[in-house]
Amino acid sequence: xxxxxxxxxxxxxxxxxxxxxxxxxxxxxxxxxxxxxxxxxxxxxxxxxxxxxxxxxxxxxxxxxxxxxxxxxxxxxxxxxxxxxxxxxxxxxxxxxxxxxxxxxxxxxxxxxxxxxxxxxxxxxxxxxxxxxxxxxxxxxxxxxxxxxxxxxxxxxxxxxxxxxxxxxxxxxxxxxxxxxxxxxxxxxxxxxxxxxxxxxxxxxxxxxxxxxxxxxxxxxxxxxxxxxxxxxxxxxxxxxxxxxxxxxxxxxxxxxxxxxxxxxxxxxxxxxxxxxxxxxxxxxxxxxxxxxxxxxxxxxxxxxxxxxxxxxxxxxxxxxxxxxxxxxxxxxxxxxxxxxx
Amino acid sequence: xxxxxxxxxxxxxxxxxxxxxxxxxxxxxxxxxxxxxxxxxxxxxxxxxxxxxxxxxxxxxxxxxxxxxxxxxxxxxxxxxxxxxxxxxxxxxxxxxxxxxxxxxxxxxxxxxxxxxxxxxxxxxxxxxxxxxxxxxxxxxxxxxxxxxxxxxxxxxxxxxxxxxxxxxxxxxxxxxxxxxxxxxxxxxxxxxxxxxxxxxxxxxxxxxxxxxxxxxxxxxxxxxxxxxxxxxxxxxxxxxxxxxxxxxxxxxxxxxxxxxxxxxxxxxxxxxxxxxxxxxxxxxxxxxxxxxxxxxxxxxxxxxxxxxxxxxxxxxxxxxxxxxxxxxxxxxxxxxxxxxx
Numbered sequence: 001x002x003x004x005x006x007x008x009x010x011x012x013x014x015x016x017x018x019x020x021x022x023x024x025x026x027x028x029x030x031x032x033x034x035x036x037x038x039x040x041x042x043x044x045x046x047x048x049x050x051x052x053x054x055x056x057x058x059x060x061x062x063x064x065x066x067x068x069x070x071x072x073x074x075x076x077x078x079x080x081x082x083x084x085x086x087x088x089x090x091x092x093x094x095x096x097x098x099x100x101x102x103x104x105x106x107x108x109x110x111x112x113x114x115x116x117x118x119x120x121x122x123x124x125x126x127x128x129x130x131x132x133x134x135x136x137x138x139x140x141x142x143x144x145x146x147x148x149x150x151x152x153x154x155x156x157x158x159x160x161x162x163x164x165x166x167x168x169x170x171x172x173x174x175x176x177x178x179x180x181x182x183x184x185x186x187x188x189x190x191x192x193x194x195x196x197x198x199x200x201x202x203x204x205x206x207x208x209x210x211x212x213x214x215x216x217x218x219x220x221x222x223x224x225x226x227x228x229x230x231x232x233x234x235x236x237x238x239x240x241x242x243x244x245x246x247x248x249x250x251x252x253x254x255x256x257x258x259x260x261x262x263x264x265x266x267x268x269x270x271x272x273x274x275x276x277x278x279x280x281x282x283x284x285x286x287x288x289x290x291x292x293x294x295x296x297x298x299x300x301x302x303x304x305x306x307x308x309x310x311x312x313x314x315x316x317x318x319x320x321x322x323x324x325x326x327x328x329x330x331x332x333x334x335x336x337x338x339x340x341x342x
Numbered sequence: 343x344x345x346x347x348x349x350x351x352x353x354x355x356x357x358x359x360x361x362x363x364x365x366x367x368x369x370x371x372x373x374x375x376x377x378x379x380x381x382x383x384x385x386x387x388x389x390x391x392x393x394x395x396x397x398x399x400x401x402x403x404x405x406x407x408x409x410x411x412x413x414x415x416x417x418x419x420x421x422x423x424x425x426x427x428x429x430x431x432x433x434x435x436x437x438x439x440x441x442x443x444x445x446x447x448x449x450x451x452x453x454x455x456x457x458x459x460x461x462x463x464x465x466x467x468x469x470x471x472x473x474x475x476x477x478x479x480x481x482x483x484x485x486x487x488x489x490x491x492x493x494x495x496x497x498x499x500x501x502x503x504x505x506x507x508x509x510x511x512x513x514x515x516x517x518x519x520x521x522x523x524x525x526x527x528x529x530x531x532x533x534x535x536x537x538x539x540x541x542x543x544x545x546x547x548x549x550x551x552x553x554x555x556x557x558x559x560x561x562x563x564x565x566x567x568x569x570x571x572x573x574x575x576x577x578x579x580x581x582x583x584x585x586x587x588x589x590x591x592x593x594x595x596x597x598x599x600x601x602x603x604x605x606x607x608x609x610x611x612x613x614x615x616x617x618x619x620x621x622x623x624x625x626x627x628x629x630x631x632x633x634x635x636x637x638x639x640x641x642x643x644x645x646x647x648x649x650x651x652x653x654x655x656x657x658x659x660x661x662x663x664x665x666x667x668x669x670x671x672x673x674x675x676x677x678x679x680x681x682x683x684x
Contacts, residue, residue, distance in 0.1 A: 054681065058451060065524065065680035072683070095681045101443040105487070109400060109480035113455070116479060137458060137483055138451035144479060145447070182407065312683065338407035339396065339437045341414070341654065 007193045008038070011045050011157050017193075018155035020051030020094075023071035027078040028216035029292075030200040030209040033259045036082045038159060043088040049153045049322065050084065050091045052076065052315070055101075056142065076311045078219050081303035086314045092322035093315055094149070099326035103148040103333060108141060110177045111170065116140050120166050147171035151187040152326050159193040168192050184336035186329070200259060205234035205252040217292065219299050226296060230289040235281050242280035253284050260291050349535050350380070353387050353499050359535075360497035362393030362436075365413035369420040370558035371634070372542040372551040375601045378424045380501060385430040391495045391664065392426065392433045394418065394657070397443075398487065418653045420561050423645035428656045434664035435657055436491070441668035445490040445675060450483060452519045453512065458482050462508050489513035493529040494668050501535040510534050526678035528671070542601060547576035547594045559634065561641050568638060572631040577623045584622035595626050602633050 011017065019039055021027070027036065042048055052075060057068045072093060079091060094100060116122065122140060143166075150158060150171050158168060168190060175187040199208045202215025209216035217229050233253050239246035248254045248271045261267045270287075273279045334340055353359065361381055363369070369378065384390055394417060399410045414435060421433060436442060458464065464482060485508075492500060492513050500510060510532060517529040541550045544557025551558035559571050575595050581588035590596045590613045603609045612629075615621045676682055 055447060058448070058679065069680045069683070093683060095676070096683065098440045098444050101447040102440050104447060105397060105443040105480070106400070108483060109478050111479055112476050113479055113482050134454050134456070136451050137453055137455055137486060138447070140455050141450060141479055316684065334437070337400065338411045341411070341435060341438065342658065
């Protein structure tokens with residue numbers, strides 16, 4: 001999911017970008033192409049905040065809290081490994097900014113349950129029979145919690161997929177309601193920085209790459225595993241001999257080359273050659289393997305050099321910085337609401 | 343609503359009591375007989391916390407925040423005036439304990455939307471057509487917020503009316519779920535200390551006494567207004583001459599005498615005399631007026647002597663004390679959830 005050029009060009013030095021992840025496991029190439037790569041670009045354009053959403057992760061993994069804590073560290077290692085620079089991007093832990101929960105609670109007074117239930121993500125879950133009667137209040141209120149994350153840092157530009165635009169609408173609705181009721185301009189509306197909706201498929205070509213499905217190439221993949229995964233990629237089952245004509249559509253190797261091969265003209269030639277016949281899967285996979293090794297090797301080696309102690313320092317420094325901003329925004333929020341007693 | 347004797351006797355020095363009010367206006371005799379009087383008794387039996395629920399008040403008055411702040415001060419003046427002793431009862435402001443919002447957000451992951459919608463209070467609101475589609479997320483989650491209020495202070499005994507028992511059930515459900523998932527005993531279940539369900543009617547005999555209906559006798563009522571209100575009380579419209587037999591049921595003067603006249607045998611004689619005829623409304627109202635003056639005069643004079651500065655000091659001291667307890671409970675909660683990073 002590369003951010004649309006026009007859209008990313010709209011980000012100026014006056015913008016504030018907020019992105020984040022639920023720490024649900026180590027990150028993979030899907031995250032890299034979908035967001036990490038862009039975050040590295042964005043941090044040179046304007047102030048960036050990067051939220052490690054452990055509270056939100058808990059709402060899905062509330063019965064495995066120890067996983068969440070571990071994954072916070074792993075995800076942050078991935079951030080540093082791909083080149084997110086803590087001097088440019090403030091990386092922080094959601095649960096350590098209690099002001100976020102305060103703002104969430106206030107915002108919950110400004111949105112109806114019916115409105116939250118119209119959220120497409122919630123609607124989809126409600127249609128899943130097994131979940132229908134068990135949707136938690138925490139889950140229903142994710143958009144409110146996200147509104148707090150965004151507005152606490154006065155973020156103006158939020159990189160999202162099209163499916164997440166309704167969340168930003170909810171956020172902006174609450175912002176307008178807050179500012180109108182409290183005759184304030186403390187909270188800021190945001191805009192979505194839209195990415196390409198294509199998601200990186202798994203190496204089996206069947207679904208979105210995901211760690212739990214075992215069909216993703218992890219950023220920390222060992223060289224031998226990387227090779228094995230690339231060479232097990234789904235191509236065209238009818239492309240048996242090198243000389244056979246092959247299909248490019250649905251061919252996972254080409255999907256990955258599209259995402260990672262920098263010389264687009266050269267890639268076009270390869271596709272034509274493959275379609276005509278004369279380009280074998282082994283040769284093709286070797287090219288992709290070299291390309292991915294080239295990308296992953298420095299990430300893997302940087303990742304290996306980062307110790308947990310250093311990761312914790314980065315997280316604590318970022319969290320302290322984020323908390324200062326949050327404290328000031330919440331002071332303004334409470335002032336607008338008349339909740340200052342001293 | 344006097345607390346049932348058996349029930350109040352069950353409160354021991356090992357208990358922790360939590361009560362609270364939404365600061366929606368000055369308090370009146372209904373509050374006095376329903377809760378304030380009992381709080382004064384309870385503070386000599388065990389540790390008591392008294393929550394001024396400004397965040398909850400905001401969810402009903404979110405568009406009049408300035409009212410909420412003003413009423414926090416007024417309500418606390420009433421507390422001090424009736425004899426709640428800040429050395430025995432920790433009086434604190436909800437919005438100044440951010441830990442409460444943190445615990446609320448975590449607890450929201452442990453309860454389904456469907457379960458919250460089965461809350462009788464919410465069901466009643468949902469049946470009110472005008473509110474059906476507008477019930478806010480804040481309102482739906484009141485029981486969760488109340489669970490946080492209760493458990494944060496490890497309160498074991500909660501004075502309530504029978505209609506509030508379902509709220510305590512929700513609270514205890516979340517507590518059991520938390521303790522079971524996180525293999526913890528940090529949060530404590532509580533029991534309700536049930537009051538007499540009779541509510542003090544308004545002076546018009548038509549409804550519950552309420553400041554907004556203008557049918558309540560306020561704790562800060564001026565002597566002339568007190569007299570005017572008592573003498574305008576609804577009695578028996580067919581009791582025209584002193585010698586006429588009169589009705590005691592539905593006669594507001596007797597309802598108030600039942601609540602405030604300490605000599606129950608004497609009151610029984612008065613009722614019999616009234617029923618037979620020979621006791622006039624003016625004489626009866628004079629008795630009630632004297633009785634209420636006797637109760638309200640020291641409250642009014644104490645209230646007049648309490649300055650806003652002193653009230654704020656009491657609130658800040660109480661809030662600081664409550665916050666220390668909340669900080670420690672939340673540390674234990676986060677520790678149980680594995681959310682400690684340092």
